Amino acid sequence: MTRLLDSPERFGALPRVGADLIDAIERSGLVGRGGAGFPVATKWRAVAERSGGRAVIVVNGAEGEPRSQKDRLLMTARPHLVLDGAHIAARVLRARRVILYIGERHEKARQSMLRALSERTEPERNLVALAAAPARYVAGAETAAIHFLNEGIATPTTTPPLPFEQGVDRAPTLVQNVETLAHIALIARGGSANSTLITLAGGVARPGVVEVELGTTIGEAVRQGGGVAEQPRAVLVGGYFGSWMEPTEAWKLPLDHRLRLGCGVIGLLPSSSCPVCETAGIMRYLATESSAQCGPCFFGLRALADACTRIADGSSDGHDLARLHRWVDEVPGRGACRHPDGAVLFLSSALRVFAREFANHNGAHDFRRTA
Amino acid sequence: MSAPHRLVVDRIKCDGRGLCAELLPELIRLDDWGYPIVNSDSVPNHLLPLAQRAVEDCPVLAIALRRSQLKK
Numbered sequence: 001m002t003r004l005l006d007s008p009e010r011f012g013a014l015p016r017v018g019a020d021l022i023d024a025i026e027r028s029g030l031v032g033r034g035g036a037g038f039p040v041a042t043k044w045r046a047v048a049e050r051s052g053g054r055a056v057i058v059v060n061g062a063e064g065e066p067r068s069q070k071d072r073l074l075m076t077a078r079p080h081l082v083l084d085g086a087h088i089a090a091r092v093l094r095a096r097r098v099i100l101y102i103g104e105r106h107e108k109a110r111q112s113m114l115r116a117l118s119e120r121t122e123p124e125r126n127l128v129a130l131a132a133a134p135a136r137y138v139a140g141a142e143t144a145a146i147h148f149l150n151e152g153i154a155t156p157t158t159t160p161p162l163p164f165e166q167g168v169d170r171a172p173t174l175v176q177n178v179e180t181l182a183h184i185a186l187i188a189r190g191g192s193a194n195s196t197l198i199t200l201a202g203g204v205a206r207p208g209v210v211e212v213e214l215g216t217t218i219g220e221a222v223r224q225g226g227g228v229a230e231q232p233r234a235v236l237v238g239g240y241f242g243s244w245m246e247p248t249e250a251w252k253l254p255l256d257h258r259l260r261l262g263c264g265v266i267g268l269l270p271s272s273s274c275p276v277c278e279t280a281g282i283m284r285y286l287a288t289e290s291s292a293q294c295g296p297c298f299f300g301l302r303a304l305a306d307a308c309t310r311i312a313d314g315s316s317d318g319h320d321l322a323r324l325h326r327w328v329d330e331v332p333g334r335g336a337c338r339h340p341d342g343a344v345l346f347l348s349s350a351l352r353v354f355a356r357e358f359a360n361h362n363g364a365h366d367f368r369r370t371a
Numbered sequence: 372m373s374a375p376h377r378l379v380v381d382r383i384k385c386d387g388r389g390l391c392a393e394l395l396p397e398l399i400r401l402d403d404w405g406y407p408i409v410n411s412d413s414v415p416n417h418l419l420p421l422a423q424r425a426v427e428d429c430p431v432l433a434i435a436l437r438r439s440q441l442k443k
Binding site for chain 2: 157158293294295296297299300303327330331334335336
């Protein structure tokens with residue numbers, strides 16, 4: 001079994017691929033590794049049907065999730081694997097352009113991708129252009145990437161049209177995360193897609209990226225990161241759009257992208273940290289990262305962050321917890337993109353797992369985002 | 372038979388003017404910030420004229436009646 005990070009640095013010529021690769025992708029069960037977990041074969045078919053030789057492939061290496069590092073690590077360590085996946089997509093979907101959309105702060109990743117690109121054949125090089133994704137949380141969202149490439153504004157747009165209908169230059173467009181494309185490169189060579197890149201963050205002995213087999217438990221993944229640095233109070237599964245879990249529950253959970261693994265960040269909150277303060281800090285970040293286009297997101301997330309902050313710093317009037325519970329029911333599903341939904345999913349898990357801490361938070365913690 | 376009518380809000384266009392909720396409180400209420408929370412069920416026939424009016428009177432044309440299943 002070849003995995004991503006211990007595959008050869010370069011396989012050589014691209015394998016022969018045709019439309020039947022989409023069936024192989026479907027059989028592999030591959031879902032997008034950028035966070036949304038959408039089935040890849042479904043997305044490819046939608047673009048293939050409409051392409052007519054015009055399709056555009058956007059290689060999504062924006063990686064705006066603050067704690068995630070796996071995409072830039074992959075672009076740095078195995079750039080040819082990502083390019084292989086992109087070119088395979090371009091052939092199968094008969095695309096006319098490939099755009100590398102790489103986070104503007106991911107300098108090493110960009111250099112590495114460019115160096116790899118310079119080593120490719122001329123026809124392959126000529127297909128590819130480079131774009132720098134703004135360092136904002138929403139910039140990696142599919143419609144935000146397309147909006148940026150078309151008009152220079154990295155904010156999500158109202159759907160429909162969806163990217164496969166009308167994307168870059170109004171052409172059918174595939175926006176696909178770099179790790180997903182790397183898995184495609186292995187599938188096209190007869191491999192499977194049964195590993196996943198996980199970023200371990202917070203109270204783990206060796207924070208960073210590990211590659212594990214799907215189905216590996218979180219406890220085992222943490223052991224591969226050297227184990228816990230400090231007894232955790234909770235585990236954040238899936239990054240800022242993910243969910244807090246009790247450590248005992250998280251430990252035995254098998255890593256599986258059908259279970260809301262998001263972008264694959266596993267964050268351990270040390271017992272010495274205050275969960276309410278941590279939650280308030282992340283909610284503040286997510287409120288700030290709203291693209292301020294939709295009222296329920298812009299005002300709603302700000303109100304949620306304010307209420308969390310008041311509970312954390314001891315200035316609440318006593319009704320904030322009730323407000324939070326009401327708002328988490330009202331805000332989701334009411335934005336053009338899923339930013340408010342992700343933020344509320346995160347907060348709902350905090351209210352559930354940290355119910356005791358939210359109800360009994362005394363005193364004024366001077367809090368900062370720690371993990 | 373054609374799909375039932377549903378109210379759909381363009382969240383980017385919506386400015387929170389609130390006219391829709393005044394015209395059609397049976398299906399639309401406002402959140403704490405003045406933005407509509409729309410009942411996602413199909414619009415019953417007897418409310419269709421009012422729903423139509425909410426659509427037409429929206430100052431920023433942010434609300435529409437669609438004959439389609441809701442995406443989830």
